[in-house]
Amino acid sequence: MRKTSILRLFLAAILLGGVWVAYTQQGRPPSVFKTNKITDDIYEIENVGSLASNVTVVVTDEGLVLVDAKFDPDHDGIMAQIKTFTNKPIKYVIDTHHHGDHTGGNAKMFGEGAQIISSEEARQNMVDAKMPGIPTLAFEKHTHIYLGGKNIALYHFGRSHTNGDTVVLIGAERVLASGDMYTQGADVPQLIDYAGGGSAKEWTTTLDSVLKLNFDTVIPGHGPVSKKADMVKFRQSTVEVRNRIHGLNVELNGQKKSPAEIRDAIGKVMMSEFHWGPLQMSRGLDGAIAELQ
Ligand SMILES: [Zn+2]
Numbered sequence: 001m002r003k004t005s006i007l008r009l010f011l012a013a014i015l016l017g018g019v020w021v022a023y024t025q026q027g028r029p030p031s032v033f034k035t036n037k038i039t040d041d042i043y044e045i046e047n048v049g050s051l052a053s054n055v056t057v058v059v060t061d062e063g064l065v066l067v068d069a070k071f072d073p074d075h076d077g078i079m080a081q082i083k084t085f086t087n088k089p090i091k092y093v094i095d096t097h098h099h100g101d102h103t104g105g106n107a108k109m110f111g112e113g114a115q116i117i118s119s120e121e122a123r124q125n126m127v128d129a130k131m132p133g134i135p136t137l138a139f140e141k142h143t144h145i146y147l148g149g150k151n152i153a154l155y156h157f158g159r160s161h162t163n164g165d166t167v168v169l170i171g172a173e174r175v176l177a178s179g180d181m182y183t184q185g186a187d188v189p190q191l192i193d194y195a196g197g198g199s200a201k202e203w204t205t206t207l208d209s210v211l212k213l214n215f216d217t218v219i220p221g222h223g224p225v226s227k228k229a230d231m232v233k234f235r236q237s238t239v240e241v242r243n244r245i246h247g248l249n250v251e252l253n254g255q256k257k258s259p260a261e262i263r264d265a266i267g268k269v270m271m272s273e274f275h276w277g278p279l280q281m282s283r284g285l286d287g288a289i290a291e292l293q
Helices: 002-015 018-026 072-083 106-111 120-128 200-211 228-254 259-274 278-291
Strands: 033-037 042-047 055-060 063-067 090-094 115-119 137-139 142-147 150-155 167-170 175-179 217-220
Touching (some): 033 072, 042 072, 063 142, 072 106, 090 106, 106 115, 115 120, 120 137, 200 228, 200 278, 228 259, 228 278, 259 278
Parallel strands (some): 063 090, 090 115, 115 137, 175 217
Antiparallel strands (some): 042 055, 055 063, 167 175
């Protein structure tokens, strides 16, 4: 009984929308961060002991470009990490997509004097969800930030994790910041956010476009810094996910199973074979079954 009423309250809070954002931003303890030096001018800030989202920092003579800004309460921790290697101001923050664990810090980044940029789709998702810290700059397919002699290229190739994912190429250093289009490790499996415009089918072709870019090192949205070869493996796993769901759809429909039985059977396979957790299941399962008939 009690559990049910707590669940009802929780669902009511989600329906209130704004309350949900407040919960996800403030309902968590402060995180502990550490910084990894990737090249002379590129740093990655990650959480110690968790697979929360990563921040990439590009240092130029004229200021900093950040990729992603984590949650609002993470702001002071991010700034403290940055101060360990530079006193330069933050000029731009690139949002790889609209999710709160990448954009929750936007409002405070405006306070640092930064401009915030994302794809047009990611920005629209933030407007629709009435999220704080809406980007002031947006682009359709491809743009560049030129700052302090550095050329930072932004690409929006198509749908993957959402409909608005951007990858960021720092070409001179052959480093790519991928956002959640690529996550590294079995503990952060592929998350197809259909409500956010994601697509299992297009994910693979979007990655094919990314893999044509010239880079050696990838800073994933979540998980440890990796190599291009790891992204190639991840791309293969997006094919395996699609083939498995499509194959099961055909097989179970052929056996005249009910939609509930099909959902149950495919869900179990995704959890056991592809390590899908509650987030992957709630955001991705129904959409993937419908998309991969
Ligand atoms: Zn995300």
